[in-house]
Amino acid sequence: MLTKEQKQQFSDILEELGKTLDISETQYEAAVKSYEAVGNWLAKEDSTLAPFSPEILPQGSFMLGTMVKPINDKDDLDIDLVCQLKGKNPDWTQEDLKHKVGDRLKAHGTYKEMLDEEGRRCWTLVYSDDANYHMDILPSIVDKGYRMILEKAFSDTELKDIEKLGIRITDNQTDNYDWETNHLEWLKSNPFGYGRWFFQQATLDFKKAFSLNESIAPVPKYKKEKLPLQRVVQILKRHRDMLFNGNEHKPISIIITTLASKAYNKESDIIEALINVVSTMENYIEERWSDEHGKRIKWISNPVNDEENFADKWQEYPQREKNFYHWLSELKKDLNNILGQSGKGLPFINESMQKPFGKDAVTKAFSNYGDNLRKQREGGSLNVAAKTGMIGTVGTAVKNHNFYGKEEQ
Amino acid sequence: MVKKNNRISLIVQEGTLKNMFPDGVTKRFREESLTWTCSVTPSPLSSVYTLKLEYIRNKGVKVYVLDPKPLLLATGKKHLPHVYSTPEQRLCLYYPNRIEWNIRMLFTRTIIPWACEWLCHYELWVCTGIWHGGGIHHETEAEKQANKEKEKTNEASSSKK
Numbered sequence: 001m002l003t004k005e006q007k008q009q010f011s012d013i014l015e016e017l018g019k020t021l022d023i024s025e026t027q028y029e030a031a032v033k034s035y036e037a038v039g040n041w042l043a044k045e046d047s048t049l050a051p052f053s054p055e056i057l058p059q060g061s062f063m064l065g066t067m068v069k070p071i072n073d074k075d076d077l078d079i080d081l082v083c084q085l086k087g088k089n090p091d092w093t094q095e096d097l098k099h100k101v102g103d104r105l106k107a108h109g110t111y112k113e114m115l116d117e118e119g120r121r122c123w124t125l126v127y128s129d130d131a132n133y134h135m136d137i138l139p140s141i142v143d144k145g146y147r148m149i150l151e152k153a154f155s156d157t158e159l160k161d162i163e164k165l166g167i168r169i170t171d172n173q174t175d176n177y178d179w180e181t182n183h184l185e186w187l188k189s190n191p192f193g194y195g196r197w198f199f200q201q202a203t204l205d206f207k208k209a210f211s212l213n214e215s216i217a218p219v220p221k222y223k224k225e226k227l228p229l230q231r232v233v234q235i236l237k238r239h240r241d242m243l244f245n246g247n248e249h250k251p252i253s254i255i256i257t258t259l260a261s262k263a264y265n266k267e268s269d270i271i272e273a274l275i276n277v278v279s280t281m282e283n284y285i286e287e288r289w290s291d292e293h294g295k296r297i298k299w300i301s302n303p304v305n306d307e308e309n310f311a312d313k314w315q316e317y318p319q320r321e322k323n324f325y326h327w328l329s330e331l332k333k334d335l336n337n338i339l340g341q342s343g344k345g346l347p348f349i350n351e352s353m354q355k356p357f358g359k360d361a362v363t364k365a366f367s368n369y370g371d372n373l374r375k376q377r378e379g380g381s382l383n384v385a386a387k388t389g390m391i392g393t394v395g396t397a398v399k400n401h402n403f404y405g406k407e408e409q
Numbered sequence: 410m411v412k413k414n415n416r417i418s419l420i421v422q423e424g425t426l427k428n429m430f431p432d433g434v435t436k437r438f439r440e441e442s443l444t445w446t447c448s449v450t451p452s453p454l455s456s457v458y459t460l461k462l463e464y465i466r467n468k469g470v471k472v473y474v475l476d477p478k479p480l481l482l483a484t485g486k487k488h489l490p491h492v493y494s495t496p497e498q499r500l501c502l503y504y505p506n507r508i509e510w511n512i513r514m515l516f517t518r519t520i521i522p523w524a525c526e527w528l529c530h531y532e533l534w535v536c537t538g539i540w541h542g543g544g545i546h547h548e549t550e551a552e553k554q555a556n557k558e559k560e561k562t563n564e565a566s567s568s569k570k
Contacts, residue, residue, distance in 0.1 A: 005453035345456035347481065350536035363537050370533040370541025377526065378543070386429045389449030389460075389525035398522040401509045403491040403530075403544030405501035 002271075005392060006342050010271040013349070016365040016372075017357060018231035018270070019224070021068045021238050023077060028222045031062070031133055035081050038125065038137070041111070042083065047104050052085035054101075056137070059191035061253060064198050065226060066233040071241050071358060076126075077133035082191060084167065086144050094170035094186055095178045098123075101139040121171050138191075140167040141183045150192055159200045162304050165193035193304035201261040202229035204268055228273045229264045233257050235274060239331055239356050249317055251324045255300055255310050259284050262303070278335050282328060285311070331356075416512050419443045419464070425517045426462075441466050445516070446475065451528035460524050462516060470516070472524045474498040480531065483538040490540040491527065500527050504545050 002010070023031075039056035042049050060080030061067045070077065083101055092100070102123055105111045116124035122136040149164050168186040171177065176185060204227070226234075236256050244250030259281040267273035288299040293315055302308035314321040334356040341348040346366070353362045373391070376382040377398050385395035419442075423435050426445050433447030445462040459476035474480060478498060480489060488495040491502075502523040503509040510519050530542035 003453060009453045342454050343450075343456065345535075346452065346454060346532040347535040349454055366533055366536040367539060367541060370530060370537065370539075373526075373529065373533075374541055374543045382526070384522035384525055387431065389430070389447070389451060389521065389528075390455075391452055391522075391526050391529045396518070396522075398526055399519055401502065401519070401523055402504040403501060403523075403527065403540075403542050404504050405491040405493065405544070405546070 002339065002342060005390065005394070007269055007271050009392070010339075010342075010349075011269040012372075013365060013369055014235060014270045014274065015231060016368045017238075017353070017361060018226060018234050019368070020361045020364045021234050022226070023067045023069055025222045025224070027077070027133075030131060031077070031079050031135075032058075034127060034131070034133075035079070035135055038081075038105075038111070038135070039083075041108055042101070042104055048100055049085060049104055052087050055084050057082045057084060057192075059138070059195070061237075061257070063191070063195050064233075064257065065223060065230045066237065066253075066257060068234050068237045068241065071245055074132070079133055079135045080191075081135055081137050082167065083137050083139050084146070085139070085141050086146065088141050088183065091181055093178055093181055094174070094176070095172070097139050097141065098170045098172070101137070105137075118172075120173055121169055138169055138189075140169045140189070141186070142167050153192075153196050154199075159197065162190070162193040162196060165196065165304075166190045167192075188305075190302075190304045194302065197303045198229075198257070198261055201264055202227045204228075204266055228267060228270050229261060231270050232264065232273050232277050233260050235270075235357070236260055236277070236331070238358070238361070239334070240327055242356060242358055243327055243330055244323065247323070249319045249323050251320070251327050252310070255324065258300060258303065258310060274335065275339075278328075278331055282325075290315075417515060422464070422516050425515055426521070429517045429521070449525050449528065451525045451532070455529065455532055458528050460521075460528075462520060462524075464516075470510075470520055472500045472502060472520060474500070474528070481535055483535045486538065489531070490534055491542070491544055500524055501544075502527060 035056045035058070039054065041047070042054040042056070044050060047054075057063075058079065059082050060078075062079050062081075067077065085097070088097060098118075102115075102118065105115055105123060105125070111125060114125045114127065116126050116134070119136070122138050124134055124136050126134045146167075149161075153161065153165055166188045167190070168183040169189045171187045174187055180186065233256065237253055240251055240256060260277045262284040263277045263281040264273055265276055267276060284300070286299040286301065287296045288309075289295075290297045297309075298311050298314055298321060300310040302310060311321070311324075314324075334352075338349060338352045338356075341352050350362060350366050353365075373382060378400055380397055380400070382391060382398045383393055383395040384391055384398050391398070419437050419440050422443055423437050423445075426433060426435055430445075430447045430449075433445050435443065435445045437443045443462075443464045446459065448457050448459050450457050456477075458474055461473045461475050462470065463473070464470045475498075479496075480498060482489065489498065491500065493499040493501055502520060526542065530540060533542075534540050
């Protein structure tokens with residue numbers, strides 16, 4: 001069993017690891033600037049979309065604060081965005097909406113060059129050079145007054161009327177793609193309802209919580225401080241990336257995020273949260289009868305739409321189910337191994353974390369941890385405990401001094 | 410009024426050491442010398458180390474890591490950081506200018522916490538190959554000699570009644 005102090009130290013190290021995995025404020029601001037520019041272009045007076053006040057909002061991990069840098073610096077960050085139109089021309093089908101957005105993007109010299117092949121639901125803009133990200137833009141329709149409903153949902157302390165946050169999207173594989181003009185018959189999606197649910201799960205004290213509105217504002221504020229659940233999700237995603245780098249059948253982020261959020265028990269420190277999540281997340285995978293498949297299938301329900309199964313692809317690609325369970329079992333082994341190094345010394349902890357999370361990220365995390373200790377001592381907030389000589393938060397302050405001697409040999 | 414030479418008696422040093430570390434072993438010879446040996450755990454997840462403090466009047470204070478010996482080194486390094494001697498595992502804990510440390514200070518408020526802090530940063534150094542604890546580099550041989558002389562004079566003068 002870990003002592004309270006050991007848990008604290010593990011959490012401090014994992015917090016540093018999380019910070020290392022997170023995208024930087026500069027990257028964040030650059031991405032916001034880029035998608036705002038896209039939004040402005042779509043909304044400009046000469047745009048056919050202008051009457052419907054299109055707006056670009058982040059969804060997915062960018063909104064949830066669970067982004068992780070790719071393992072390879074050269075790989076792209078994925079930024080998921082919603083392009084929201086308040087209403088539409090009554091004659092427009094899904095196909096019309098999709099192409100009005102696509103055409104408007106193509107009317108811009110630069111975006112035309114950046115536009116990737118048309119996706120099933122999205123348009124993708126590939127930013128190159130030093131930007132290293134691409135943006136998936138999901139065209140959608142909301143009703144007038146949506147913004148107010150959204151803001152209310154994110155400022156209420158209770159989770160209610162989540163279904164009102166649903167938006168209508170286009171999907172070129174639906175039967176009514178090219179003829180249905182009533183958008184209430186289109187596919188429904190609820191990324192903001194999901195976000196609202198996620199923050200309900202993640203927030204330790206909802207009444208005291210920093211304004212959630214900031215998370216969904218057109219310009220969400222960059223937050224260095226993360227909630228324990230956000231850090232846990234980042235750590236899990238990194239572990240997944242290390243195990244399945246580049247494998248298209250790796251466990252998808254929405255499954256990891258959903259199971260972790262369902263399992264999370266509002267633990268206030270990261271290591272406790274991680275231990276609990278890793279050991280119980282699979283309990284939230286159900287089995288349900290599927291008429292389509294004529295058998296019981298694995299079911300990971302969307303918390304804001306019980307009918308949606310995030311694991312629906314596991315039927316078509318059984319490898320994905322296998323990979324998920326393989327990942328979870330590796331994760332359990334790795335976490336147990338790391339915890340088992342307690343009392344052997346930080347070099348053993350460091351060593352045990354390198355394969356699961358990457359040498360560079362782990363080394364950086366320990367470096368930052370060490371720098372923090374030095375800063376704490378310089379600031380007079382580092383203590384030493386009686387009996388054990390343990391450096392940390394307990395005991396009397398360590399007087400400032402200078403280690404002498406050669407630094408490197 | 411504060412006396413200029415309020416050197417702390419070794420009896421007091423010994424008492425505070427025993428008080429802070431009941432499991433430590435002390436040996437004192439009048440006001441001439443004091444040694445203290447104790448196991449410490451420098452951070453909650455750290456390994457256990459045995460430290461030895463050795464004070465001899467007019468010769469200053471020395472701190473060693475007795476166990477484990479030899480201490481593990483960071484990948485690619487041949488010597489420990491911030492030590493007077495890697496084979497002896499004698500730690501350099503403060504800048505020897507008599508301001509950071511002198512015999513008017515308690516070991517339990519200075520040398521001992523710094524030694525524990527050294528161990529903590531030592532473990533992190535093994536992890537990263539970088540010393541994160543800050544500090545000052547050794548000066549040249551000439552400066553070293555000059556400082557040594559100074560320290561001796563100071564030690565002698567501060568011990569005069």
